[in-house]
Amino acid sequence: MSKKMILNAFDMTSAMHNSHGLWKHPDSKRQRRYKDLDYWIEIARLLEKGKFDAIFFADVLGLYGTYQQSKKPSIRDGLQFPINDGMLVIPAMASVTKHLSFAVTVSTTYEPPFGHARRFSTLDHLTKGRIAWNVVTSYLPNAATNFGLQEMIKHDERYEIADEFLEVSYKLWESSWEDEAVIEDKEKGVLIDPDKVHEIHHKGEYFSVEGPHLSEPSLQRTPVLYQAGTSEKGREFAAKHAECIFVGGPTPERISYYIEDIRSRAEAYGRNPQHLKFFSFLSVIVGRTQQEAEDKFLEYASLWSPDSAKAQFGGASGYDVAEFKEEEYHQPFEYKKTEHAHYKAALLTKDAGKKLSIKEAISRLEQLDRQTVIVGNPEQVADGIQKQFEASGVDGFNVNHFITPGSLEEFVDLVIPVLQERGLYKLDYEEGTLREKLFEHGSSRLPEDHPASVYRKTPIAARGV
Structure with missing residues (x-):
């Protein structure tokens, strides 16, 4: 098989992510160590050992409070709470790895674009081009009130804000600095050519930013763009902006429907639909034998x-x-x-x-819904993953883990080798930035068919990049 799947570890810098109640398991270390930098360094080394493409940090800006009209259930069970800023552990994780990349979630609803652009440029510099941004619009009412609003901004308007946020970001990342702005001419006493650094003078409905961007261009300039959303507005936004898109669904057929729909919409924007990668979620419980895996499932279910x-x-x-x-x-x-x-x-x-x-x-x-979890020995789990991969048409998965770090260790030690033997997964990393690893258009930069390209001073082709 020529197509190799892409794997991201789906995580959060929090006491618990999506493994509801499993913090009670005796082997769970997350709730004690999520705030320990050494823990994240260990996770980084483990994931690079397993040739994972990236660790994907989800995030929330408030508490879940809809159920029972109370925050108490989510507080009591540590539902994505407490939670730290995932962006801050990335440099330490990058320092002990060469290839593992990092996708970090940031909301366009509550983060101003100017400071946001500098933080991502900084991370892209420090990681040598291994950064992705998961663009979200935020859905928790408590997030809105945490940022001084009386209520949430309406769903569709959040996407309108996001669209302009991306426009500002593209201007800062792609057009504010020309490629040859840093000249370091010691004889003339010029470090940066001021004629090649530009203000962006953005004035829109939601944002006003003069510029210039405070960071010089990083290897990718614009980080790899992730997005998830199956609503009408979400799919339209993904088709216009995203490079990597998460699509959920109970069956491979439903996932395939969303993939084809978004590809078609992307083509209508003048984009090459093959410049998009699609991901779904993957939950597995693996044991050295089927019985061991079944016993684990029952144990995890009892703690749910x-x-x-x-x-x-x-x-x-x-x-x-x-x-x-x-x-x-x-x-x-x-x-x-x-x-x-x-x-x-x-x-x-x-x-x-x-x-x-x-x-x-x-x-x-x-x-714990058995229909959503692949349970079995390494061969059986690989069978289930291969079936989902081929039937749905996804390019890869965000891998959930029930017990941290044990479930990840088992996946790396037991499942990855089987996927490699079947030709489904890479034997080693390729060189380059995250964008170069993911796509075949041969550049660390966004391709010319992406809407960000209109803000560039010089097309990529003219530079031979």
Whole structure:
């Protein structure tokens, strides 16, 4: 097989990520060590040993408080709380690795673009071009009130803000500095040619930025752009801006539908649809034998926290499942548009494959859902991954891990070698920046068909890059 899958470790610099309640497991170290820099250095070395392409840091800017109209369930079970700033551990992780890349989540709703651009340029410099930005618009009401708003900005307007945020970012990264601005002419006493550093004079509906960008151009200039969203606005935004896109769905067919839809939209923007990579989520429980894996599944299921899962679903979807009365449980669980994210709600409604009752939908949250986890020995897990990879058409996966770091260690030691033997996964890293590793257009820079290219002073082709 010529196509090799891309693997990111899906993580958070928090006490818990998505393994609801499994902090109680005796082998779980995350809740004690997530604030320990040595822990993240160990994770970096482990992932590079396993030839992981990147570690992907999710983030939230508030607490989940929709379920039971209370923050207590998420606080009680450490649902993505407490959480530190993932951006700050990256330089230390980069210092002990050569190839592992880093995708970091930053919201366009609450972060001004000017300071944001400098932080990403700094990280791209320090990592020698191994940085990606996961663009999000944020969906938690508590995030809005944390940043001084009375309520969340409406879902679709958040994408309008994001679109302008990206425009400002492109101007700072792509047009503010020309390639040859740093001349370091000691005889003339000129370090930087002022005629090749430009203000951007952006004045828009949401942002006003004079410039110039304070950082000189990094290897990638613009970091690799990740985005997730299956709403109408989300898919349109991804088609215009994103290079790597997360698509969720209960079946390979539904994932494939979203991939083809976004590729078609990207083509309408004048982009080469093959300049997009698609990812879905992957959860596995592997044992040296099938029985060992099955025993682990039962053990993890016994520790599962229904309240934590319901709290996450509530915050992401805007649905408070605690509001349903038992006499309503036989009624269908219907999709309704909220101002939160749309993908979680879609998973249990319009993307579910069959109409679920309220009781069935809630039961999916109350237990570790076997339908969403590949369980088995290394060969069986590799079979399941290969089936998803080939049937859905994704380019790779964000790998969840139930017990940290144990689940990652097992994946690296037991599953990666089988995927390599089958030709599904690389035997070694290629050289270059993250963008060069991911794409075949031969540049560390965004390709000419990307909308950011209109802000460049000199086309890439003219520079022979």
